[in-house]
Amino acid sequence: MAICIITGSSGLIGSESAKFFHEKGFDVVGIDNDMRSYFFGKDASTGWNTEKLKEALPRFQHHNIDIRDQEAVNALFKRFGAEVTLVIHTAAQPSHDWAAREPFTDFTVNANGTLVLLEATRQFCPDAAFIFTSTNKVYGDTPNVLPLKELQLRWELGPEHAYGEHGIDESMSIDQSKHSLFGASKVAADVLAQEYGRYFGLKTGIFRGGCLTGPAHSGAELHGFLAYLVQCVVTGKPYTVFGYKGKQVRDNIHSYDLVNAFWHFAQKPRAAAVYNMGGSRHSNCSMLEAIESAEKLAGRKLQYTLGDAARSGDHIWYVSDVRKFQTDYPEWKYRYGMNDIMKEIVAETIERYGKKA
Numbered sequence: 600m601a602i603c604i605i606t607g608s609s610g611l612i613g614s615e616s617a618k619f620f621h622e623k624g625f626d627v628v629g630i631d632n633d634m635r636s637y638f639f640g641k642d643a644s645t646g647w648n649t650e651k652l653k654e655a656l657p658r659f660q661h662h663n664i665d666i667r668d669q670e671a672v673n674a675l676f677k678r679f680g681a682e683v684t685l686v687i688h689t690a691a692q693p694s695h696d697w698a699a700r701e702p703f704t705d706f707t708v709n710a711n712g713t714l715v716l717l718e719a720t721r722q723f724c725p726d727a728a729f730i731f732t733s734t735n736k737v738y739g740d741t742p743n744v745l746p747l748k749e750l751q752l753r754w755e756l757g758p759e760h761a762y763g764e765h766g767i768d769e770s771m772s773i774d775q776s777k778h779s780l781f782g783a784s785k786v787a788a789d790v791l792a793q794e795y796g797r798y799f800g801l802k803t804g805i806f807r808g809g810c811l812t813g814p815a816h817s818g819a820e821l822h823g824f825l826a827y828l829v830q831c832v833v834t835g836k837p838y839t840v841f842g843y844k845g846k847q848v849r850d851n852i853h854s855y856d857l858v859n860a861f862w863h864f865a866q867k868p869r870a871a872a873v874y875n876m877g878g879s880r881h882s883n884c885s886m887l888e889a890i891e892s893a894e895k896l897a898g899r900k901l902q903y904t905l906g907d908a909a910r911s912g913d914h915i916w917y918v919s920d921v922r923k924f925q926t927d928y929p930e931w932k933y934r935y936g937m938n939d940i941m942k943e944i945v946a947e948t949i950e951r952y953g954k955k956a
């Protein structure tokens with residue numbers, strides 16, 4: 600029986616991966632120590648999702664291991680050895696702002712943790728495909744030098760620019776820009792995953808995500824903007840938009856579409872393959888557009904303020920060009936667009952928080 604090891608298995612992408620690959624016939628071994636509640640408080644805990652997965656998936660097992668704990672990670676990998684055909688590494692400290700509070704925690708989780716997992720894969724299951732969820736923050740604030748135009752509700756890049764029609768591709772430099780400490784720890788992990796591919800021949804796929812979203816997101820103010828925004832609309836909590844007049848643009852990809860991309864990669868893995876992966880031109884929105892849409896769907900107005908200060912290193916406009924992945928895996932297609940994503944999050948949030956409103 601093929602085994603898939605998933606780190607961060609109770610988080611948004613990890614849990615969606617657990618369900619997806621379980622359905623594809625894998626035995627799923629999840630690693631998650633609910634560190635998200637340490638990062639963002641108990642409202643952001645992913646413990647509820649661990650219980651949900653254990654109930655729903657008969658061939659799922661959960662291990663409360665810190666990915667930095669090399670001894671525990673090695674013992675687990677050794678137990679399953681070459682039966683492990685796929686490793687999906689999503690566990691992370693995911694926020695810019697939080698990283699600056701505890702740089703060592705951020706770096707050791709994101710960089711050292713990734714090294715522990717890559718090395719365990721090399722030692723105990725070297726033929727497995729290894730998927731790493733990187734981030735578009737590896738490009739630092741370089742996207743902010745693009746010649747953007749201010750429109751009524753969003754910043755926009757014209758079609759005359761090389762990135763205008765399809766978004767930003769993998770040729771953008773990841774060097775010499777401001778990343779935030781989070782971006783820097785993810786760069787370290789991204790380059791390590793590439794190196795284990797180039798140097799050791801491990802089949803590593805590095806997915807540089809835009810905004811990832813979906814119903815399993817435990818929204819926190821510092822991470823998971825659509826989930827948190829909708830939570831504020833539904834519960835009446837005030838919301839602050841950080842800078843750029845609320846016109847900053849993000850592309851949003853549904854967790855299903857991302858995990859489905861993992862599946863296509865896992866069937867024909869390559870070594871050191873780097874992909875920008877997000878909603879692309881297909882699915883993106885500005886903050887103001889997202890607020891408008893959430894208010895319409897939830898039937899409630901959001902109390903929000905436009906703060907002047909942008910988050911350090913935050914992108915003004917980021918849309919992923921996903922054509923490299925589409926060229927390598929032409930059978931992969933989007934299932935969700937921006938409107939479907941918003942509808943789903945609003946429905947899920949009303950179910951989870953609506954009664955408290």
Ligand SMILES: NC(=O)c1ccc[n+]([C@@H]2O[C@H](COP(=O)([O-])OP(=O)(O)OC[C@H]3O[C@@H](n4cnc5c(N)ncnc54)[C@H](O)[C@@H]3O)[C@@H](O)[C@H]2O)c1
Nearest residue numbers: 607610611612632633634635645665666690691732808811
């Ligand atoms: N959500 C986004 O918008 C986004 C965008 C780009 C990239 N990413 C990347 O995708 C990955 C998954 O993101 P997500 O939104 O699913 O995150 P998430 O916070 O929902 O899930 C991560 C999970 O990892 C667990 N975890 C954290 N540190 C751990 C540790 N030391 N040991 C074991 N478990 C630990 C957390 O408890 C949490 O359940 C991350 O690597 C993130 O950097 C996310």
